[in-house]
Amino acid sequence: GAVVSQHPSxxxxxxxxxxxxxxxxxxxxxTTMFWYRQFPKKSLMLMAxxxxxxxxxxxxxxxxxxxxxxxxxxxxxxxxxxxxxxEDSSFYICSxxxxxxxxxxxxxxxxxxxxxxxx
Amino acid sequence: QKEVEQDPGPLSVPEGAIVSLNCTYSNSAFQYFMWYRQxxxxxxxxxxxxxxxxxKEDGRFTAQVDKSSKYISLFIRDxxxxxxATYLCAMRGGSARQLTFGSGTQLTVLP
Numbered sequence: 001g002a003v004v005s006q007h008p009s010x011x012x013x014x015x016x017x018x019x020x021x022x023x024x025x026x027x028x029x030x031t032t033m034f035w036y037r038q039f040p041k042k043s044l045m046l047m048a049x050x051x052x053x054x055x056x057x058x059x060x061x062x063x064x065x066x067x068x069x070x071x072x073x074x075x076x077x078x079x080x081x082x083x084x085x086x087e088d089s090s091f092y093i094c095s096x097x098x099x100x101x102x103x104x105x106x107x108x109x110x111x112x113x114x115x116x117x118x119x
Numbered sequence: 120q121k122e123v124e125q126d127p128g129p130l131s132v133p134e135g136a137i138v139s140l141n142c143t144y145s146n147s148a149f150q151y152f153m154w155y156r157q158x159x160x161x162x163x164x165x166x167x168x169x170x171x172x173x174x175k176e177d178g179r180f181t182a183q184v185d186k187s188s189k190y191i192s193l194f195i196r197d198x199x200x201x202x203x204a205t206y207l208c209a210m211r212g213g214s215a216r217q218l219t220f221g222s223g224t225q226l227t228v229l230p
Contacts, residue, residue, distance in 0.1 A: 006162070032216055041127075043207060043222040044163070093162050097216070107153070108209075108218060110162035 003027055004096050006111030013084055014119055020080045021114045023094030029074040030096035034108070035067075038091045047092075050077040074099070084118040091115050122146050125208055125221030134230050138195040142208035142221045145189065149210040149219070152184050154193045157205045157223070166206075167193065198228045 003026040013019050023033055031052045036044040048069055049057040056069035066088075068080040077096075081088050093113040125142045132138055140154075151170055155163035167182040169175045169191075175182045181194040191210070195202055208221040 004162075034217060041205075041225070043220045046217055049217060091160070095162075107165055107168060110155075110164065113160070113162040115160065 004094065004109045004111040006094055006114055008114055009112055010115045010117075012117045012119065015085055016083055018080055018082045019084055019116060020078055021092055021094075021116075023077045023079070023096070023111050025075045025096045025098075025109075028096075028098040030077075031074060031099050033071060033077040033094055033096045035069060035077075035079050036093045036095065038093060038113075040091075044093065047079075052077075081116065084116070086118045089116055089118045121222075122219050123208065123210065123221045126224055127222050129225040129227060131227045131229060132198055134198060134200060134228055136198050136228070138198050138202070138226060138228075140193040140195075140206050140208075140224050140226070142191050142210075143189055144191075144210060144219075146210075146212070146219070147186075147189070148212035148215075150213050151211050152182070152191050153209040153218070154180075154182055155207040155209060157207060159204075163207055200228045200230045203227045 005024045007022045033050040035047045038044050047062045050069045050071040052071045058064045071077040091113050095108045095110045097108050123144045153168040154166045156166045157163040169182050169184050172184050172186045179196045183192040205223040205225045207223045209218040211218045
């Protein structure tokens with residue numbers, strides 16, 4: 001199946017700093033990518049929809065100035081957690097759907113996730 | 120009421136057992152139905168997907184969709200310890216881009 005690469009897989013940072021997480025579709029182009037947050041033993045919570053060449057669409061309750069999303073190319077989306085605080089510690093997962101072929105089937109391919117720990 | 124309901128478990132079964140995982144939903148517009156498997160501290164991986172009602176089989180896994188009852192199931196035959204994971208159902212409508220996920224069921228297959 002299609003591969004989505006997410007980096008870094010783990011990051012520890014100090015409170016007040018910013019952290020950038022990258023999501024790449026390795027063998028397909030993705031106009032749209034999604035960013036999720038997952039708490040322990042909980043399901044995926046959609047944070048925002050990342051659109052190549054335009055502004056991201058944020059879900060209700062997600063601060064867009066806190067979680068900056070940039071979808072600069074058809075294979076790369078980044079999530080930057082700005083001025084991170086301990087409550088931002090979580091597992092962040094991106095996903096992408098190919099622009100071709102499987103777009104009607106609804107198949108989403110997920111990255112491996114990035115575990116952020118803010119001290 | 121949540122759009123998608125899924126029993127969180129945990130569910131423990133002995134090796135070799137048949138496992139039945141289920142989700143119910145309320146939105147009749149959902150047409151695409153998926154099951155994802157997520158190992159601890161990993162991203163979800165697509166296991167099965169079906170369109171509209173019917174059954175789909177892939178090896179030890181069978182997905183069933185009953186749109187009239189708004190009920191989907193995933194069956195795992197001859198379960199193995201390596202099947203131990205959290206299973207998430209997901210679904211979307213025809214034109215929607217994003218998926219609606221169930222809360223996930225944590226499964227443990229005991230050797």
